Amino acid sequence: xxxxxxxxxxxxxxxxxxxxxxxxxxxxxxxxxxxxxxxxxxxxxxxxxxxxxxxxxxxxxxxxxxxxxxxxxxxxxxxxxxxxxxxxxxxxxxxxxxxxxxxxxxxxxxxxxxxxxxxxxxxxxxxxxxxxxxxxxxxxxxxxxxxxxxxxxxxxxxxxxxxxxxxxxxxxxxxxxxxxxxxxxxxxxxxxxxxxxxxxxxxxxxxxxxxxxxxxxxxxxxxxxxxxxxxxxxxxxxxxxxxxxxxxxxxxxxxxxxxxxxxxxxxxxxxxxxxxxxxxxx
Amino acid sequence: xxxxxxxxxxxxxxxxxxxxxxxxxxxxxxxxxxxxxxxxxxxxxxxxxxxxxxxxxxxxxxxxxxxxxxxxxxxxxxxxxxxxxxxxxxxxxxxxxxxxxxxxxxxxxxxxxxxxxxxxxxxxxxxxxxxxxxxxxxxxxxxxxxxxxxxxxxxxxxxxxxxxxxxxxxxxxxxxxxxxxxxxxxxxxxxxxxxxxxxxxxxxxxxxxxxxxxxxxxxxxxxxxxxxxxxxxxxxxxxxxxxxxxxxxxxxxxxxxxxxxxxxxxxxxxxxxxxxxxxxxxxxxxxxxxxxxx
Numbered sequence: 001x002x003x004x005x006x007x008x009x010x011x012x013x014x015x016x017x018x019x020x021x022x023x024x025x026x027x028x029x030x031x032x033x034x035x036x037x038x039x040x041x042x043x044x045x046x047x048x049x050x051x052x053x054x055x056x057x058x059x060x061x062x063x064x065x066x067x068x069x070x071x072x073x074x075x076x077x078x079x080x081x082x083x084x085x086x087x088x089x090x091x092x093x094x095x096x097x098x099x100x101x102x103x104x105x106x107x108x109x110x111x112x113x114x115x116x117x118x119x120x121x122x123x124x125x126x127x128x129x130x131x132x133x134x135x136x137x138x139x140x141x142x143x144x145x146x147x148x149x150x151x152x153x154x155x156x157x158x159x160x161x162x163x164x165x166x167x168x169x170x171x172x173x174x175x176x177x178x179x180x181x182x183x184x185x186x187x188x189x190x191x192x193x194x195x196x197x198x199x200x201x202x203x204x205x206x207x208x209x210x211x212x213x214x215x216x217x218x219x220x221x222x223x224x225x226x227x228x229x230x231x232x233x234x235x236x237x238x239x240x241x242x243x244x245x246x247x248x249x250x251x252x253x254x255x256x257x258x259x260x261x262x263x264x265x266x267x268x269x270x271x272x273x274x275x276x277x278x279x280x281x282x
Numbered sequence: 283x284x285x286x287x288x289x290x291x292x293x294x295x296x297x298x299x300x301x302x303x304x305x306x307x308x309x310x311x312x313x314x315x316x317x318x319x320x321x322x323x324x325x326x327x328x329x330x331x332x333x334x335x336x337x338x339x340x341x342x343x344x345x346x347x348x349x350x351x352x353x354x355x356x357x358x359x360x361x362x363x364x365x366x367x368x369x370x371x372x373x374x375x376x377x378x379x380x381x382x383x384x385x386x387x388x389x390x391x392x393x394x395x396x397x398x399x400x401x402x403x404x405x406x407x408x409x410x411x412x413x414x415x416x417x418x419x420x421x422x423x424x425x426x427x428x429x430x431x432x433x434x435x436x437x438x439x440x441x442x443x444x445x446x447x448x449x450x451x452x453x454x455x456x457x458x459x460x461x462x463x464x465x466x467x468x469x470x471x472x473x474x475x476x477x478x479x480x481x482x483x484x485x486x487x488x489x490x491x492x493x494x495x496x497x498x499x500x501x502x503x504x505x506x507x508x509x510x511x512x513x514x515x516x517x518x519x520x521x522x523x524x525x526x527x528x529x530x531x532x533x534x535x536x537x538x539x540x541x542x543x544x545x546x547x548x549x550x551x552x553x554x555x556x557x558x559x560x561x562x563x564x565x566x567x568x569x570x571x572x573x574x575x576x
Contacts, residue, residue: 015379022374026388032446033391035414036403052417094298102299107292113299120307122558126506126527127551130534130543131310131317137324154302185291214396216509221535232398236513239402246406253399260394268387272453 040064040250047246063251070248071241073255075227076234080213083148083230087212088205090152091159095204096197098155099163100189104175114164117157126217133221147222148215152208159204166200167193202270209263231256318545323538335545346546348521349529352437356525357504360441364500365493368448372455373485386456393449397509404443405430405514430515433522440510440523451496458492459485487570494569498561505554526550 039047041059067073101107102114136147170193178188194201219230229237235252242248264271293300318335322328339346375386392400407414408429416426429439462485470480486493508527511517517524517532530550534543 018374018377018379022385025371025374026385029388029392029446031414032400032403032407035407039406047412050411052412094302097295098299101292101295105288105292105295107286107289110292110296113296113303116303117299120303122555123307123311123551124502124506124554126508126530127547127554128307128310128314130530130540130547131313132306133534134313134317134324134540135305135310151302151306153298154306155299160299185287185295189295210394214398216396216398232396235398235402239405239513246409246412249402250406253402256399257395260396261391264394272457 036250036253039246040254042247044245044247048244060247063247064255067248067252067255070245071234071238071252072226073231073234073252076229076231079145079228080230080232083145084209084212086145086149087152088208090149091156091204091208092201094153094155095159095163096189096194096201099160099167100185100193102160103164103167104170104172104188104193105185114160117155117160120157121161129217129221136222142222143224143228144222145228148212148218159207162203163197163200166197170196199270199273202267203273206263206267206271210260213260314544314548317541318548320541321539322541324540325538328541331541335542336549338542339545339549345521345524345529349524349526352522352524353505353507353526355437356440356507357501359437360444361497361500361504363441363445364448364451365497367445368451368496369455369489369493371448371452372459375452375456376459389452390449392447395447397447398513400443400447401510401513404446404510408439408514430523431519433519436515436519436523440507440514443510451500454496455489455492458489462488490569491571494561494565498558501557501561502554505550505557 038055040063041061042053042056042063043060046053046056098117102110132147133142136142139146141147141150174192175188178192183191214232215230216232216236219233220236223229223233226237235249235256238245238249238252317328319330319332320328321331321335371389375382375389406412410416410426410428410431413429415429419426427435430436466484466488467480470484473479475483506527507525508531511523511525511528512531515523517528526546527550530543530546533539533546
């Protein structure tokens with residue numbers, strides 16, 4: 001049996017290479033960020049100097065407030081926050097209600113509806129993008145927030161699936177006891193079942209936040225008026241209008257990333273749980 | 283007539299889904315199929331032209347074939363590389379050593395930020411005069427590159443960039459690796475198996491469903507690549523980075539050819555379905571499910 005105990009030196013050797021490989025990967029991941037931060041506190045001549053400088057002579061922190069005076073970045077923050085808030089509300093209300101009905105109320109047609117919902121996961125969103133745009137033009141919703149908010153009130157197939165899977169694991173004794181006590185289905189949903197699903201609700205909030213914050217295609221299609229721009233669109237307009245202002249652009253990029261990184265660190269656990277839920281083996 | 287409480291509440295609570303499927307899936311698909319038979323610029327009356335949009339796509343539009351080629355080239359190079367690098371990263375991050383939490387966070391960060399932001403950042407990194415990459419090549423005494431303006435370099439540049447943000451794939455692989463029963467790995471160690479043996483006999487078969495999932499998601503995502511070429515090159519140079527989605531977007535919103543764009547969208551749906559089906563078919567021979575064990 002001694003053959004399975006590996007010699008100490010070999011182990012230390014392995015560990016050295018493990019850390020080496022990990023560090024190479026980490027450098028690849030972090031280097032672009034480092035370059036971004038370094039550029040965000042430089043002057044324009046420093047960015048364009050040849051040979052290029054690695055560090056600024058003195059950090060230009062005013063680049064950050066400058067972002068807000070060059071373009072209405074504050075307004076873009078506000079617009080993005082409004083979209084995030086509505087999307088979170090819509091996502092929670094619709095998906096909890098739908099999944100509760102599908103998982104815990106025995107009625108005809110629920111299996112069919114669940115199957116339809118799962119089926120939509122197979123359709124790439126980009127396929128329905130153009131006809132949905134046409135639909136909104138008929139409804140008069142172009143250049144408003146409506147196309148970016150309203151759909152969240154109709155459920156999301158991925159969240160529905162996740163919630164239904166979870167709701168099914170809760171024993172039905174809870175519902176039966178509540179029904180005998182005279183509680184209605186909505187009351188069971190709000191007071192009995194939903195409180196047990198807190199971890200999944202957290203996942204839904206975080207993912208809705210990220211998806212809305214990071215969405216580029218949606219705002220690009222529907223928002224023309226620069227007063228309605230989101231952060232992603234604001235950055236795009238900065239890129240096309242001030243394409244040599246790399247220092248301002250990099251400062252703006254940092255400002256867009258900051259809230260995401262904060263949310264990520266607050267919700268790290270639910271976040272990883274949510275990511276992996278989709279990929280669990282069957 | 284008395285309606286059962288279950289039926290009543292069931293349908294009330296599920297109504298957003300029923301409505302949503304109609305409004306945001308069935309109706310748009312219907313519009314897409316109908317409009318693909320029309321010539322329409324969203325302003326004047328639509329003109330019925332039968333299958334002419336499809337005929338033009340296959341026989342008249344050389345950019346359709348170009349975008350198809352770009353889409354397949356990008357997907358076929360980026361997805362396998364993403365799988366390999368993400369799997370390697372997950373194996374490293376699964377080791378039980380100090381400081382792993384920090385490494386895991388670092389590997390994930392690039393995937394956290396919006397595609398728009400990472401694209402702007404990489405546009406700067408790829409800048410031929412002031413960008414980081416040419417600076418590094420120059421310091422190492424290697425020839426600098428025209429990353430995004432050289433027709434032969436632009437797809438490799440987009441592929442390298444796609445490797446930066448594979449954090450989602452890594453996390454899913456990592457969760458899969460942590461789900462492998464310890465007994466299996468131990469049994470393998472006791473048999474005196476090395477890393478290669480453990481990989482072949484335990485890790486790969488156990489991970490095959492997760493690899494399958496990531497592969498399908500990667501392909502579907504790859505076929506829809508839009509933001510990066512839209513921001514960085516707008517399809518250039520000489521359409522070398524004109525992805526299918528970018529072609530579709532331009533037809534719809536630059537040239538207002540709504541009928542044609544809908545036809546393109548439906549063909550993309552068919553391509554995605556065909557590719558997914560193909561992967562599903564082959565998966566039977568290499569994906570191992572616990573339940574199948576005889």
